Amino acid sequence: MTANLTKQTQFDAIIIGGGACGLMCAVQAGFLGKRTLVLEKNDKVGAKILISGGGRCNYTNLYATHKQFISQNEHFSRSSLAQWTVDDTVTFFETYGIEGKEKTLGQLFPVSDKAKDVVNVFTLLCDDLAQEIWCDAEVTAVEQTADGFTVSLERHGKQQTLSTPKVVIASGGLPIPKMGATDFGMRTARKFGMLVTETTPALVPLTITGKDQPWYEKLSGNSVFCRVWNDRVSFEENILFTHWGLSGPAILQISSYWKPGESIYIDLLPGKDIVEMILAEREQNGKKMLLAYLSGLFTRKFADALSDYVPAEKNLASLTKTELEDISILIHEFKVKPAGTKGYDKAEVMTGGVDTNELSSKTLESKKIPGLFFGGECVDVTGWLGGYNFQWAWASGFVIAQNL
Ligand SMILES: Cc1cc2nc3c(=O)[nH]c(=O)nc-3n(C[C@H](O)[C@H](O)[C@H](O)COP(=O)(O)OP(=O)(O)OC[C@H]3O[C@@H](n4cnc5c(N)ncnc54)[C@H](O)[C@@H]3O)c2cc1C
Structure with missing residues (x-):
């Protein structure tokens, strides 16, 4: 049996979860010249993007403001949504070949009606920007060290531990367990002594x-x-x-x-x-x-x-x-x-998650554990139906990238 030695990595941050938030975070970090490693437990990234909006991906809502988000702190999402606006989402996707069409009530979908096009934007950009993605890589634990963190994972049946100065938790929420949903974000927050608000199935x-x-x-x-x-x-x-x-x-x-x-x-x-x-x-x-x-x-x-x-x-x-x-x-x-x-088998999102009081609304960094960031659905910010949840995922990924 080989010993599981901690491997020093050259990445500026490890992003746990290759979904909407994690992928946007990796790309935006890449634009800033930072190198990240995305760890995704599924065999491909963006599983929920692919099934979203009936396979067509309602990727934002033209009328999104903080008022369409449910949270114990209804003002928490304001800063992120102001740092990365709906216009930013629209321009970002247009820049990389996705024109949007409004279906109803401000809901924007790719003209192609293909959610796959949205995922492709991220995989191609990650490639161009030398952001690494490891699939089939399930993170089992994050520990704090003197100069950052260690991240333990299982990949292709093998355990390994990586060290990194910063960690982004973008591991999503509890809905659709059969698609890889885990409580990892909430579990890790609790482990670090952070509060987590009660979670319930939503948009269900x-x-x-x-x-x-x-x-x-x-x-x-x-x-x-x-x-x-x-x-x-x-x-x-x-x-x-x-x-x-x-x-x-x-x-x-x-x-x-x-x-x-x-x-x-x-x-x-x-x-x-x-x-x-x-x-x-x-x-x-x-x-x-x-x-x-x-x-x-x-x-x-x-x-x-x-x-x-x-x-x-x-x-x-x-x-x-x-x-x-x-x-x-x-x-x-x-x-x-x-x-x-x-229940969670049929819910599109969950309410609750990592307590917003534990995070800086400006950077999404943990107040207790510097260098540890939480974004996307694992945070207690839940959007209405209609593209709001992706807007939060993109915005929170962007904000975290600025602070890595
Ligand atoms: C059926 C359905 C339709 C939807 N349609 C829309 C829509 O049209 N518009 C909209 O705005 N929202 C929609 N949503 C909601 C939207 O998909 C989520 O809000 C969004 O995906 C959250 O992004 P995220 O990055 O936080 O999480 P996710 O996209 O869920 O990504 C988290 C990733 O982390 C991975 N992961 C979890 N634990 C670990 C671990 N321990 N190690 C490594 N990886 C891990 C997961 O496999 C997953 O890939 C829909 C949801 C569902 C279920």
């Missing part, structure tokens, strides 16, 4: 169980444009009914703000008033059945399902005041009490 479908579940199941596949809200936030986008509950962009958005046991509310006709609409319609056509009227507003299947809660067989003229009030509550304040979420 919500499940419905019990007596209500069959109602959702029969609507499976129906998508409705809605406003979904709770007492803290509201989103207007589509919701999708599934056989186990609710998904779709508006549900993913609210899931990041949902806590077990809470209800969420759905306005099925945002910006409209169903009672006023019915009253206007019955002036013209009082004999119309409520079911027929609802079928004109939604799909027939959806109207049929709503009939479980309203007197659908009555004509509009005969609806009483109380019935109209009930219809209004059903349409504008549809209450849903989710049983839970689909």
Whole structure:
């Protein structure tokens, strides 16, 4: 058996994680003439970039500000997002051949619709800038030494330990464990005595169980444009009914703000008033059945399902005041009490992570452990759906690179 000796490296920093944050950090460090080594446990870099946005990669959002990020310190991301702006992201990708197109709500995708193009930008640049990438290299521990750190890893079944003056932890969050997600960032922070806030799956479908579940199941596949809200936030986008509950962009958005046991509310006709609409319609056509009227507003299947809660067989003229009030509550304040979420297997991101109080917002360096940096999803900064999470990953990677 060979001894695992610590190997002195010539790198200015070791970056743990070859995802969005780690790759941007390596490239930006390269632009500044610094040499980094990226250690990635998967057999290729950028696995989550490749599957993002349905394989098309929604790589930023034109309207991103710190307000679309959830964190115990809602101002923490401000500095990074100001140091690396959305314009910087757009220009960076344009410079390396990726034109963006806005799909909806500021969401920018490559014109090619290929997430692979985004990853290629980084691998080619890392090559040009002599930034080294080792894949199949899982980091098992980081230790502090008198003049920096040692990083222990397993590569192709062999253990080795490298020394380095600085370490960047860009190892991502907990979602999609089968794609290599680990708790390494949070575990390492704790090991160094840093606080970590509670993590939960976010941008994740919500499940419905019990007596209500069959109602959702029969609507499976129906998508409705809605406003979904709770007492803290509201989103207007589509919701999708599934056989186990609710998904779709508006549900993913609210899931990041949902806590077990809470209800969420759905306005099925945002910006409209169903009672006023019915009253206007019955002036013209009082004999119309409520079911027929609802079928004109939604799909027939959806109207049929709503009939479980309203007197659908009555004509509009005969609806009483109380019935109209009930219809209004059903349409504008549809209450849903989710049983839970689909968990980390189906979440796009997580809330929580390395406590922002532990990091300098200007450099993302640990306040307790100089030379140790945290960026990307492992930090307690979680973006909305729509390209915000990549904007944070690029921005935090850039900021760290400036301070290596
Ligand atoms: C299905 C899906 C779709 C998404 N779509 C979008 C989208 O369109 N737009 C958007 O903005 N966001 C999207 N996201 C979120 C986005 O992918 C993440 O926010 C982003 O990838 C986080 O970047 P990161 O660099 O922090 O982490 P990651 O990109 O997850 O990279 C971390 C890397 O570290 C590696 N790693 C972990 N532990 C170790 C270890 N011990 N040693 C070595 N390597 C390690 C992992 O294998 C991984 O490659 C999506 C997420 C998912 C799951």
